Amino acid sequence: MIDLLLTNPKEEGAFFERMPPLGLAYIAGKLESRGYSVRIVDFEVERRPLTYWLDMYQPKYLGISGTSHTRFESFRLAKEAKGYAPEIVTIYGGVHATFTGVNTLLHVTEIDYVVCGEGEDTTVALFDRLAADADPGAICGICYRRGGNIVQTPPAPRIIPLDSLPRPAYRLLNMEQYSVGMDFLGRKAISLLTSRGCYAKCSFCSASRMFGHKVTTHSAQRMLDDVEFLFTTYGYEGLKIFDSTFTIDKEHVYEFCDEIANRKLSFPWECEIRIGSVDGKMLEKMMDAGCYYVNFGIESASQRVLDLMRKAIRVEQAVELLNLCNSVGLRTKVFFSFGHIGETKDDVVKTFEFIDKHADTISTLASGAGVRIYPGTYLEEYAFKNGFLPRDFEWSLPYDDPRLDNIMQTRSIPVLVQPQLGYDELERIALQIYSRKFRGWRGFKYGVKKVTDWNKLKKLSRLLRIKMRNVLLGKD
Numbered sequence: 001m002i003d004l005l006l007t008n009p010k011e012e013g014a015f016f017e018r019m020p021p022l023g024l025a026y027i028a029g030k031l032e033s034r035g036y037s038v039r040i041v042d043f044e045v046e047r048r049p050l051t052y053w054l055d056m057y058q059p060k061y062l063g064i065s066g067t068s069h070t071r072f073e074s075f076r077l078a079k080e081a082k083g084y085a086p087e088i089v090t091i092y093g094g095v096h097a098t099f100t101g102v103n104t105l106l107h108v109t110e111i112d113y114v115v116c117g118e119g120e121d122t123t124v125a126l127f128d129r130l131a132a133d134a135d136p137g138a139i140c141g142i143c144y145r146r147g148g149n150i151v152q153t154p155p156a157p158r159i160i161p162l163d164s165l166p167r168p169a170y171r172l173l174n175m176e177q178y179s180v181g182m183d184f185l186g187r188k189a190i191s192l193l194t195s196r197g198c199y200a201k202c203s204f205c206s207a208s209r210m211f212g213h214k215v216t217t218h219s220a221q222r223m224l225d226d227v228e229f230l231f232t233t234y235g236y237e238g239l240k241i242f243d244s245t246f247t248i249d250k251e252h253v254y255e256f257c258d259e260i261a262n263r264k265l266s267f268p269w270e271c272e273i274r275i276g277s278v279d280g281k282m283l284e285k286m287m288d289a290g291c292y293y294v295n296f297g298i299e300s301a302s303q304r305v306l307d308l309m310r311k312a313i314r315v316e317q318a319v320e321l322l323n324l325c326n327s328v329g330l331r332t333k334v335f336f337s338f339g340h341i342g343e344t345k346d347d348v349v350k351t352f353e354f355i356d357k358h359a360d361t362i363s364t365l366a367s368g369a370g371v372r373i374y375p376g377t378y379l380e381e382y383a384f385k386n387g388f389l390p391r392d393f394e395w396s397l398p399y400d401d402p403r404l405d406n407i408m409q410t411r412s413i414p415v416l417v418q419p420q421l422g423y424d425e426l427e428r429i430a431l432q433i434y435s436r437k438f439r440g441w442r443g444f445k446y447g448v449k450k451v452t453d454w455n456k457l458k459k460l461s462r463l464l465r466i467k468m469r470n471v472l473l474g475k476d
Helices: 022-033 050-057 071-084 095-107 120-131 220-234 250-262 280-288 303-308 315-328 345-357 378-385 402-407 423-437 440-451 454-472
Strands: 004-008 038-042 061-064 089-093 113-115 142-146 149-152 188-192 238-241 269-272 291-299 331-338 364-369
Touching (some): 004 050, 022 120, 038 050, 061 071, 061 120, 071 089, 071 095, 089 095, 089 120, 095 142, 113 120, 188 220, 280 291, 280 315, 291 315, 315 331, 331 345, 402 423
Parallel strands (some): 004 038, 061 089, 188 238, 238 269, 269 291, 291 331
Antiparallel strands (some): 113 142, 142 149
């Protein structure tokens, strides 16, 4: 028998890359440091059902993570656990849970507690209170039921310093199953977080609100200790830094690069940067330390749309950054998205023209039709206020929109659909996006890669059907 079994639900359709559930690994490391017995099951890589693991470990508590994409699977795991043993205490956490805690408890009776915000200290405090048979109401950062009411306590303080957390409990994960692709290199890479939070307030992202508009960082020494451990123990050869914006703290970037040099390490890595947060000196420093590839979002080439999405950048800055990366020799992965607040067909044309004009400085184009609405974002508030979400929509109630298949979006997450950019327009944008991806030799290689992936092949087949339908109906 163990104290806690932590679970990560499987996402149907493989929307994101297969990465270790670092949040659960951090929580496990913290709990183990306090003497609690913990195991982790990641259903992204494990095929046996929950009941198998419940039989094996007989946990007192079941922790369930998840995203907006996997919320219904998270709820199913809670129901399965309660059906197996009603006395198991279920705890739900993560970014989605943080912004939907009350709604979740209202509709999912099989979930007992919701942990909001950073989970490590809050989960330990909750365990300590429950072990003492004490009311958890004094704990910050949770939602729970008391009698017939749902109680939400004040937000928990941020974890400072971040280095106070033990190393994630990687040994509890099947690490051989995790490897993120390194574009252009083909090396075995692992994901890592060197910071938490974001200062930006983009309308479609909840990262800044999740962490109270503050950024905390691990020390460079701590991060490189973890990198060397992962490389030596599991044979990884490269690194993907998945911070919201790695370059948001200049001192953090320089210390990280200097520590790589001090240890005489040599490995390729990539990260997410933000327009306006870097200059030529920083990019060259990063390249000297092994960075070969940077990701950043431009989203739209219409300044009006950028302002409406609260991106706080200028189109001219985007051009400058593309040229700067090209001049120093950094590859770029650039994100564009269509369907933002107030965006029109003319704005869409501007963005496609921008992409064509600057194609030589964009190594990888990542774009999508339809802007997903996530809890905790300004976009969610805007959509509710202006009637772009169904009146009866609730995050914890069933939601399945088959029309989203046609724009290559997951059916369980609503997207912003406006009068001037409805489903028909978004379909045409999706077709335009993919037709550009298949252009030329690069497009041919891209197509071959997709055809060998069954899930992606299904998406491409759907696009072809939409194209044929439009031709027959005279829409193209």
